[in-house]
Amino acid sequence: xxxxxxxxxxxxxxAPLFAWAADLVGYSEPLENAAEETGASxxxxxxxxxxxxxxxGLNPYLSALITGVIGVAIILAVFYGVKMAxx
Amino acid sequence: xxxxxxxxxxxICVAMYVISAIVIGYSIRKVKGKMDxxxxxxIGVVAAGIFAAQMLNWPIVGGTSAHFVGGxxxxxxxxxYAATLAMTSVLIVQCLVFGDGGITTLGANIFNMGxxxxxxxxxxxxxxxxxxxxxxxxxxxxxxxxxxxxxxxEIGVSSTFAYKIWVTVPTMGIWHGVLGIIEGIATMxxxxxxxxxxxxxxxxxx
Numbered sequence: 001x002x003x004x005x006x007x008x009x010x011x012x013x014x015a016p017l018f019a020w021a022a023d024l025v026g027y028s029e030p031l032e033n034a035a036e037e038t039g040a041s042x043x044x045x046x047x048x049x050x051x052x053x054x055x056x057g058l059n060p061y062l063s064a065l066i067t068g069v070i071g072v073a074i075i076l077a078v079f080y081g082v083k084m085a086x087x
Numbered sequence: 088x089x090x091x092x093x094x095x096x097x098x099i100c101v102a103m104y105v106i107s108a109i110v111i112g113y114s115i116r117k118v119k120g121k122m123d124x125x126x127x128x129x130i131g132v133v134a135a136g137i138f139a140a141q142m143l144n145w146p147i148v149g150g151t152s153a154h155f156v157g158g159x160x161x162x163x164x165x166x167x168y169a170a171t172l173a174m175t176s177v178l179i180v181q182c183l184v185f186g187d188g189g190i191t192t193l194g195a196n197i198f199n200m201g202x203x204x205x206x207x208x209x210x211x212x213x214x215x216x217x218x219x220x221x222x223x224x225x226x227x228x229x230x231x232x233x234x235x236x237x238x239x240x241e242i243g244v245s246s247t248f249a250y251k252i253w254v255t256v257p258t259m260g261i262w263h264g265v266l267g268i269i270e271g272i273a274t275m276x277x278x279x280x281x282x283x284x285x286x287x288x289x290x291x292x293x
Binding site for chain 2: 001004005007008011012014015018019021022024025026027028029030031033034035037038039040041042043044045046047048049050051052053064067068070071072074075076078079080082083086087
């Protein structure tokens with residue numbers, strides 16, 4: 001378990017680097033390509049608390065790190081919560 | 088592969104919510120009986136790891152790329168029912184907290200990445216297990232490939248995509264078929280590591 005937490009921490013630390021590199025290459029997913037080819041447009045009215053992994057006022061790289069930590073914390077909290085509730 | 092709001096016609100959204108809800112309900116029942124409290128945090132750790140891995144968009148020259156999805160990996164480590172619950176928790180957090188994937192399309196996203204990827208990955212892994220590490224490579228690869236084709240069908244029968252299913256399925260299937268090789272290698276790497284160093288953690292280690 002300890003090693004898994006270390007692996008998660010390493011991925012979170014790498015998140016800003018990957019965010020920067022994705023910007024650099026103009027990252028787009030096949031789903032976005034399919035939308036472009038057919039003229040589809042999204043209509044996202046609800047954008048979440050931290051839209052697209054950004055924290056208002058922070059640069060995108062620091063945002064990637066912080067939102068990564070927040071996401072991991074929420075997920076772990078949910079499952080530890082379920083464990084406590086089961087006892 | 089996270090479908091945003093507006094991409095799918097309403098009836099597909101509803102159908103996908105219904106199918107996903109049934110599978111999640113069945114998975115909860117399957118997991119509940121045989122899950123001791125110690126294993127619940129392990130589902131959480133796998134889910135948290137998959138969430139973190141999904142933040143890392145692979146920077147491939149040319150731009151069209153993807154990130155790790157991890158449904159097959161979760162299935163190999165946790166078994167398919169617990170894996171569906173792990174993936175569902177990841178997708179709900181991504182949707183509600185980060186606006187990654189729409190609320191109306193959450194059912195479809197859970198179906199593609201939390202059910203198709205998980206159960207296809209698991210079936211492939213079991214079928215090829217006797218051939219060794221290649222089984223987890225194929226699980227990761229084919230799991231994500233079929234998930235992308237499911238996604239291509241869902242958008243291809245929607246009005247926003249002008250019902251051009253003959254465009255959407257090849258676009259999704261070809262790209263993710265190629266990018267899925269990376270998913271397969273990553274899946275194989277993690278499974279091989281855990282299999283060698285912590286075989287007791289493997290749900291399907293036999």
